[in-house]
Amino acid sequence: MKITIKDIAKATNVSYSTVSKALNDSPLVKPDTKQFILEKANELGYTPNYSAKYLVTKRTNTIGLVWPEINRLALSELASQVNNQMKKQHKQMLLSINDARESIDLFSKMRVDGMLLFEEELPQDQLPKILDVPLLSYGVPTINQFPTIGVKHELAMELAVQEFVRCKNQSIAYVGVIGGSGRRQQAKENGFRKAMEKVSLEPLFIQTGGLDVGDAMREVRDYLSEEKLPGALICSSYDIAIGTYRALRQSGLRVPEDVSLISYDNIPQFAETEVPISAVGVPVELLAKTLVDELIHLIENPGHEHSGCELIPELVVRRSSQNVR
Incomplete structure (x- = not known):
């Protein structure tokens, strides 16, 4: 039987609303109460229902990372730093090393909140021109079909x-x-x-x-x-x-x-x-923070135009x- 938020509320003797806030890491829940709820949820085997959450909030708190290479250390370090920054924003990161077009199609079907593309051999003007979620590219800001963060x-x-x-x-x-x-x-x-x-x-x-x-x-x-x-x-x-x-x-x-x-x-x-x-x-930490901050901005401001920028190297x-x- 699938464990629900109501089951956790009953087991912890707190309200449904408090459990929901705790599971979403809300600052409105006291740390001790949040920890108690999270431990009970884990004990009961609770897993979030992202589809149900999307129907209510239109958000899944997930980000799709389209990654071209798994064997290059600098990109691996950047992906790791991006994941750390996502956690600070209470987002989960999903990663795909498939062809960029296949990855974007998959993430769209999974209803991620946004996508981050590590642009490599496939330029962004070969991707679908219209997507149903924001996409930010890490590449060279010249095509700018999508907002692009680059380096000088x-x-x-x-x-x-x-x-x-x-x-x-x-x-x-x-x-x-x-x-x-x-x-x-x-x-x-x-x-x-x-x-x-x-x-x-x-x-x-x-x-x-x-x-x-x-x-x-x-x-x-x-x-x-x-x-x-x-x-x-x-x-x-x-x-x-x-x-x-x-x-x-x-x-x-x-x-x-x-x-x-x-x-x-x-x-x-x-x-x-x-x-x-x-x-x-x-610096990789600065690059990762900039990418995540810009993508979150795109997600939270869907009507805002943003072409990207080039960062200053050191x-x-x-x-x-x-x-x-």
Whole structure:
């Protein structure tokens, strides 16, 4: 037999209304009473009926996250931070790694309150133009079929290039996917080209062909076997940086003694690597909070127009880019 709110009210000897408020984490219920009710609900095996809740409130307190990759650490960290921020907003996060169109269709049928899209290979103008729930994209704000939160990638690359120039590095290479279809990767590559042009240096590139650690390891090793080592490397992501670092070590090269390194993705894991790696980008906690706050705003203000914004990146200097030569 399915346990209802009325069953919990009877078992705890409190009103139906109080149980409902407690289960929805209302601040109107005293903490001790709320804890008592939640423990009793768990003991009885209560599970929320989201369909019934939707019929009453038109809300399910669930958010759908459309996620393109499960094996890239920076995106995993961002998803985890987004989930933490959702909890603070008393929302449950559902995650799908299916094709973006399939995921959006599924979440629409599940009546989620809103969707967050980590835009990757599939640009948002290939998605349905009209959805029955708000959608916020984490991508590059140029198409703006849906509100989009992005990062000033050109500024991020400029900060990295300027730091190397300040340290007297004249030979700088970009390590990542060159000429790919992903718009965030394109924005980083273009940002690097423009930053090098500003300082009148010839841009160098190491094409990884993919975004995994293994892609970077293989291609960097091949590059080192045929080309002269640049004095400094800018990696396009955490995974590319880790693959690059391993390839350098396997080739007998030291960071930063033989080559300096800065990577995109401002996540705390860079401080925990064997040689702490300098990073550029928006701090992941700030990025996650901005995404969640903007999506909640879209949900609560359905008639309000919002095209999104680009966040300002920061450079965190660690040992990997310190000029010791």
